[in-house]
Amino acid sequence: MKLPIRGLILLLFGASVNAQEPASCETGLARFRSGDFDAAQDFLWECMESGSGNETHALYLALTYRPLKNYKAGLTRTQKALRTFPENVDLLYIAAYLHYRRNETKDSMILASKAYRLAPNDWRIHQLFALNYISFDMVEAAKLSLQRAISLNPKNSELHYQLARLYFTLGSFVDSIEESKQALALSPDYAEAYHNLALSYEGNGNVAAALQNFEKAVELNRKNKRQDEWPLIDFATYQRMGGQPDAALPLLEEALAINPRSSKANYEMGELLRDLKKYQDAKKFLQASFDLDPCNARALYGLALVTRLSGDMPGSVRLMKQFKELEADNKEGEAASRKCQTAR
Amino acid sequence: MAQAPGEARIGNCLWLIPALVLFGSAAPSRRPPTGPSSAFEEVAEKLNVHFQHEPSPTSNKYLLETMGGGVAVFDYDNDGRLDIFFTNGAKLSDPMPKGAAPDKTDPKYWNRLYHQNADGTFTDVTEHAGVSGMPEAGYSMGVAVGDYDNDGYEDLFVTTYGGGVLYHNNGDGTFRDVTTQAGLGGGGWMASAGFFDYNNDGHLDLFVTRYLDWSFETNIYCGDRVPGQRAYCHPKHFPPVASLLYRNNGNGTFTDVSIESGIAAHKGKSLGVAFADYDNDGNPDVFVANDSSQCFLFHNNGHGGFDEVGLESGAGFNENGNVFAGMGVDFADYDNDGHPDIVVTDLSNERYVLFRNAGGGLFSDESSSSGLARITMLLSGWSTKFIDYDNDGWKDLFVAQGHVLDNIEKTSGNLTYEQPPLLARNSGGKFSRLIAGEAFLHPRAGRGAAFGDLNGDGFVDIVVANLGQRPSVLRNRGGSNHWLGIRLLGTRSNRDGIGSQILVTTADGNRQSYFVSTAVGYLSASDRRVIVGLGAATTAKSVAIRWPGGTLQELSNIRSNQMLDITEPRR
Numbered sequence: 001m002k003l004p005i006r007g008l009i010l011l012l013f014g015a016s017v018n019a020q021e022p023a024s025c026e027t028g029l030a031r032f033r034s035g036d037f038d039a040a041q042d043f044l045w046e047c048m049e050s051g052s053g054n055e056t057h058a059l060y061l062a063l064t065y066r067p068l069k070n071y072k073a074g075l076t077r078t079q080k081a082l083r084t085f086p087e088n089v090d091l092l093y094i095a096a097y098l099h100y101r102r103n104e105t106k107d108s109m110i111l112a113s114k115a116y117r118l119a120p121n122d123w124r125i126h127q128l129f130a131l132n133y134i135s136f137d138m139v140e141a142a143k144l145s146l147q148r149a150i151s152l153n154p155k156n157s158e159l160h161y162q163l164a165r166l167y168f169t170l171g172s173f174v175d176s177i178e179e180s181k182q183a184l185a186l187s188p189d190y191a192e193a194y195h196n197l198a199l200s201y202e203g204n205g206n207v208a209a210a211l212q213n214f215e216k217a218v219e220l221n222r223k224n225k226r227q228d229e230w231p232l233i234d235f236a237t238y239q240r241m242g243g244q245p246d247a248a249l250p251l252l253e254e255a256l257a258i259n260p261r262s263s264k265a266n267y268e269m270g271e272l273l274r275d276l277k278k279y280q281d282a283k284k285f286l287q288a289s290f291d292l293d294p295c296n297a298r299a300l301y302g303l304a305l306v307t308r309l310s311g312d313m314p315g316s317v318r319l320m321k322q323f324k325e326l327e328a329d330n331k332e333g334e335a336a337s338r339k340c341q342t343a344r
Numbered sequence: 345m346a347q348a349p350g351e352a353r354i355g356n357c358l359w360l361i362p363a364l365v366l367f368g369s370a371a372p373s374r375r376p377p378t379g380p381s382s383a384f385e386e387v388a389e390k391l392n393v394h395f396q397h398e399p400s401p402t403s404n405k406y407l408l409e410t411m412g413g414g415v416a417v418f419d420y421d422n423d424g425r426l427d428i429f430f431t432n433g434a435k436l437s438d439p440m441p442k443g444a445a446p447d448k449t450d451p452k453y454w455n456r457l458y459h460q461n462a463d464g465t466f467t468d469v470t471e472h473a474g475v476s477g478m479p480e481a482g483y484s485m486g487v488a489v490g491d492y493d494n495d496g497y498e499d500l501f502v503t504t505y506g507g508g509v510l511y512h513n514n515g516d517g518t519f520r521d522v523t524t525q526a527g528l529g530g531g532g533w534m535a536s537a538g539f540f541d542y543n544n545d546g547h548l549d550l551f552v553t554r555y556l557d558w559s560f561e562t563n564i565y566c567g568d569r570v571p572g573q574r575a576y577c578h579p580k581h582f583p584p585v586a587s588l589l590y591r592n593n594g595n596g597t598f599t600d601v602s603i604e605s606g607i608a609a610h611k612g613k614s615l616g617v618a619f620a621d622y623d624n625d626g627n628p629d630v631f632v633a634n635d636s637s638q639c640f641l642f643h644n645n646g647h648g649g650f651d652e653v654g655l656e657s658g659a660g661f662n663e664n665g666n667v668f669a670g671m672g673v674d675f676a677d678y679d680n681d682g683h684p685d686i687v688v689t690d691l692s693n694e695r696y697v698l699f700r701n702a703g704g705g706l707f708s709d710e711s712s713s714s715g716l717a718r719i720t721m722l723l724s725g726w727s728t729k730f731i732d733y734d735n736d737g738w739k740d741l742f743v744a745q746g747h748v749l750d751n752i753e754k755t756s757g758n759l760t761y762e763q764p765p766l767l768a769r770n771s772g773g774k775f776s777r778l779i780a781g782e783a784f785l786h787p788r789a790g791r792g793a794a795f796g797d798l799n800g801d802g803f804v805d806i807v808v809a810n811l812g813q814r815p816s817v818l819r820n821r822g823g824s825n826h827w828l829g830i831r832l833l834g835t836r837s838n839r840d841g842i843g844s845q846i847l848v849t850t851a852d853g854n855r856q857s858y859f860v861s862t863a864v865g866y867l868s869a870s871d872r873r874v875i876v877g878l879g880a881a882t883t884a885k886s887v888a889i890r891w892p893g894g895t896l897q898e899l900s901n902i903r904s905n906q907m908l909d910i911t912e913p914r915r
Contacts, residue, residue: 171756205722241695243715243774271663275713301665305658308706320655323665 022052029060037064048090049081058090059124062097074098089119096128105135123152127159134166142166157186161193168200176200191220195231202238210238218251229255233265240268245275263293270302279310297326383733383780384767384806388817392465395430395456399812400446401750402438403574406563408505408533409436410576410748411555414486414792414867415809418498420473421517425460426796426871428807430815431484431502432456432477440560446483446505451476455484455502459517464799474519475500475511482506486792486867490539490548493596494839501550503534503867508552512596527597530588533558538863540619540628541843542605542644544892547592548838551607551863553614553632557583568755575749579635584611587632587640589650606642606650613637616727616866618675620684620859621845623705626894628843628859631659633670633688633866643705659686659699663709668694669748672728672866677701677857678739679773682847684859687716689725689743689866692759696720696728696743716741716768719777723766724748727793727865731804733767733780735825735877737854741768741775744790744808744865762787765808765816783818790816794864796871802827802905804875809868826878826904828887832860835912836893840872843892850881878904 028043044061047053053061065074078095085091092115099108112128119125130145146163153159164179180197183190198213214235221228236251252272255265270286273279283306289299300323308316388394399409413431420427434446434453448454454476458466470476477484482504492499497513510526511519523529532554539548556579567575586608590598602608616633623629627644634640638660642650654660662668672689679685683701690696695717699707711717724747730739745763752759764784768775779785792809799805803820810816828848832841846858856876864870878884884902891897891912902908 171759203722207718238718240712241715241717241721243713243718245713271712274663274708275710298664298666301661302663305663305708308656308658309702309708317656324655327665 022047022050024050025052025054025057028057032060032064037067040064041068045077048094049084051085053090055090055122055124058094062094065098065101071098071102075102087118089115089122089125092118093122093124093128096125100128100131100135103135105132108132121152123149123156123159126152127162130162130166139166139170155186157183157190157193160186161190161196164193164196164200168196168203171203173200173203177204189220189224191217191224191226191228191231194220195234198231198238199234207242214238227258229258229262229265232258233262233268236272237268240272240275245272248272261292263289263296263299266292267296267299267302270299270306274302274306274309277309279306282306283310295326295330297323297330300326382821383778383823384783384818384820385781386783386786386816387819388815390465391817392467393428393458393807393815393817394468395432395458395815396452397430397432397809397812397815398453399433400436400453401812402436404439404563405566405574405576406436406440406560407556407558407576407582408483408485409433410750410811411535412483412485412791412811412867413809414484414503414536414869415794415807415815416487416489416500416862416869417794417796417798417807417871418489418862418869419871420457420498420500420513420519421459422497423460425462425464425800426798427460428458428466428794428817429475429487429500430456430458430809431487431792431867434477434483436483442561444560448477448480448482448484454478460798469517473517474521475502477502477504477509480504480507480509480521480523482509485534486536487869488537488539488550489862489869489872490550490842491839492539492548492550492592494547494834496839498840501528501537501539501552503537503552505533507531508534508537522596525597527599528590530590530600532585534588535615536617536863536867538617538619538861538869539840539842540630540861540863541592541838541892542589542628542630542650543591543648544627544837544843544894545592545594546834546836546838546893547594548840548842549592550588550590550598551617551619551630552588552590553612553617554585554587555579555615555635556613557585567751572751573754575751575755579613579637582613584613584634584637586611587614587617601648605648606652610640610642610652612640614640615671616673616688618673618686618863618865619843619861620675621843622675622684622701624683626890628892631673631675631686633673634667635669635671636667638667639670639688641707653705657705657707658702658709659707662694662697663711668697670697672726672743674729674865675861676730676739676859678730678741678770680738680854680856682855682857684857687728687730687741689728691724692722692747696723696725714773714775716775719768719775720766723763725766726791727808727868729793729795729864729870730770731795731806732875732877733804733820734823735803735827735875735879737825737850737856737877737879738770738772739856740770740778742766742793742795742806743768744793744810746787746789746791746811750789760787762789764788765790765793765806765818781818783816788816789813792866792868794868794870796873797829797875800907802829802875802907826880826882828876828878828884828902828904829907830858830874830876830887831872831907831909832889832891833909833911834891835914836895837891837912841891841912842872845890846874846876847886847888848876848878848884849886849888850878851883851885852879852881854879854881873907 025047031040041064096111126149130142133142160183167176183193194217201210217231232255236248239248266289273282286303304319416429434448459469486503488501500511512522537552566577591601612634627646630642632640641654669691686699700710725743728743743766769778789811803822806818808816844860887899889897
């Protein structure tokens with residue numbers, strides 16, 4: 001799946017770039033926009049290390065690490081720069097962000113806190129706090145941080161979207177709908193916000209609105225050639241739940257064309273084909289789903305069922321046994337999870 | 345009953361959820377999918393059914409407070425009109441002193457029997473009938489109905505926390521507690537119960553589900569330690585317990601055969617129970633809805649024993665291989681293919697589970713393909729039954745609803761404790777929600793529900809037991825479709841004909857199958873008579889009966905719109 005970095009650029013700021021900055025700063029941003037993240041990273045580092053970088057450059061520099069995933073190198077370079085500019089909020093932010101991406105939430109929080117003491121009204125720091133709080137399962141704190149970030153940068157649609165996702169995850173669907181709409185008011189082509197809006201309407205039982213927004217999310221992704229299988233999977237699942245297998249089928253086909261290695265898409269296709277009583281075909285997809293994610297007990301159970309429905313009793317018994325073992329392992333907690341991960 | 349997280353459908357936003365617990369809470373839709381029709385009318389007040397359920401809620405949140413009560417619709421005095429029996433709670437101290445038992449002394453906690461008068465209204469005859477629940481001082485849960493001694497009068501078994509009570513119908517409008525002499529000494533937290541003849545010997549046996557190994561002493565604090573947010577505990581905090589099977593000895597006594605039959609080998613957190621012969625081998629099988637543990641399908645091996653085949657049959661888990669908060673259950677042929685299917689109600693975000701009988705002893709979860717998943721995703725259901733409310737020849741689905749947590753609004757803003765009942769219309773095997781009257785818009789704390797044609801018009805009416813509230817009596821206004829009522833009278837089989845299979849065929853080829861049973865949904869018992877919707881057909885081309893002992897009987901060209909009494913051939 002292609003990461004939505006480019007799409008995010010327009011969502012993050014209404015901010016313009018300082019005309020007085022060195023060429024490396026402007027070039028870095030330009031390379032980022034063109035998707036040349038390697039070059040963008042180099043130019044933006046040059047910009048930051050020259051002492052000319054601003055909030056925008058730091059943010060985009062941080063974002064280059066999402067697709068490139070060279071976090072360790074980034075941290076080394078940031079630490080080096082921090083030795084020269086120990087109280088540079090932008091560098092502290094980048095370091096904190098990179099630690100967050102490496103799941104080093106404690107280190108991330110220490111650096112973010114330092115940045116906060118220097119710049120308490122920097123929205124990026126509050127956003128970072130929120131992301132870390134979520135890692136700590138401190139939901140209320142995450143919500144407050146995102147709300148604070150929004151108050152500091154109300155035109156940032158990503159912040160609204162993130163808050164919407166938080167509300168959705170908490171089951172606060174009305175709030176999630178409201179924040180999704182705020183995000184969409186700022187960025188009308190924000191497919192992920194439509195996707196979240198659809199899920200929230202689904203959560204609230206508003207079938208028509210859910211269908212409409214799933215459709216919109218899928219359409220936008222098609223229009224922008226954004227390769228995201230998830231709205232397709234969720235849309236298909238919702239159609240299937242409504243007893244509409246014919247509507248679900250092409251959506252899952254499209255999702256699998258985007259990401260044939262999606263365990264979830266393979267699973268849903270298998271279940272759909274079971275509904276349609278195409279047991280042999282269903283088996284293939286459920287097997288693929290399980291192969292892609294050996295921790296996925298539901299795929300194994302589905303496979304066992306269709307194996308039985310297709311007449312292979314011994315095979316089904318074997319799979320059921322395997323399912324029970326996996327279930328038991330999953331209940332055992334982390335140790336079993338590791339076992340499962342090893343198999344993966 | 346468990347407040348289990350549903351399947352959270354979270355898309356690709358993984359950045360947000362590395363450690364976040366997905367509560368997956370949801371609220372019932374407040375927008376009716378279709379405008380109210382007037383198929384059902386709420387008539388409890390009009391008919392003088394003034395029962396008030398008293399669960400005796402405490403600050404200690406004793407779990408049984410939120411689990412009752414049950415209801416039975418049956419004709420106890422054989423006057424041809426259906427009567428209504430409600431179970432009730434008992435006074436609980438807050439907290440309960442060690443060794444104390446729930447106190448049913450105050451009449452407001454009594455179970456109540458309402459006799460239907462000739463004009464269709466009801467009169468409370470509890471005291472005269474002797475079914476108040478006093479003096480055994482139990483916190484009543486559910487009720488089973490069956491003529492266990494084949495004397496022609498329906499008897500009652502009332503489940504309670506701590507045991508059950510068997511009331512023998514004396515035939516003169518009174519009942520007598522015969523629990524001890526009948527040998528029904530089982531204890532524990534009993535939930536649903538049902539009479540059925542598992543060994544086809546002509547005498548009704550008794551199956552009793554038990555919920556948890558829980559007591560006032562083992563009750564713990566659950567929920568946030570914030571004022572008003574203490575919650576009823578998830579069943580995971582308490583050990584499971586086995587159900588009970590009592591064999592009828594044919595002399596007014598029963599023998600506990602739970603161990604020798606294999607039932608006791610399977611401990612669950614059992615709530616609803618339903619019976620049907622799913623594999624058509626002539627022996628009635630048992631489905632037990634378990635709360636947050638695998639559901640049980642007990643296959644009757646025909647030799648006095650049962651094999652639990654939930655996992656291998658595909659009826660133990662939902663389509664995702666997950667357990668769910670199974671509460672109510674019905675076991676009936678919804679898709680008119682001749683095989684009894686299973687529906688199980690559960691909690692919000694789990695969607696009700698519809699196991700279609702695929703034949704060959706296999707079940708397939710068709711919750712999604714039938715459309716039931718989408719319309720029930722946000723609902724919490726208890727008692728349930730497939731009823732053909734409009735007699736169009738397809739069994740629809742009714743569910744009494746309400747969340748288990750009375751303070752759910754405080755912890756999950758989008759959820760509501762009270763919920764309107766559900767009527768899902770069955771159109772050729774696909775379900776859609778129907779607002780069949782104002783009662784289907786009014787939120788209640790529904791629990792038990794029983795079904796029967798109260799006013800003899802050929803359309804099934806519904807009585808719902810609402811926790812801590814007055815009941816709902818939903819009178820079906822009927823319609824133009826034709827119907828056929830069937831009342832069986834066993835001679836060699838049990839007198840109620842429970843366990844008989846009825847196949848009704850109309851000229852247009854519609855074939856409907858029924859399994860005669862009074863056990864229904866959750867904590868409840870329905871009229872044993874079968875109402876068959878014939879649609880536009882003015883006659884039933886064929887009515888075929890397979891009695892529990894295997895006797896086959898067939899009638900042809902039966903005119904519609906009548907209650908037909910069918911007696912089992914003696915030879």
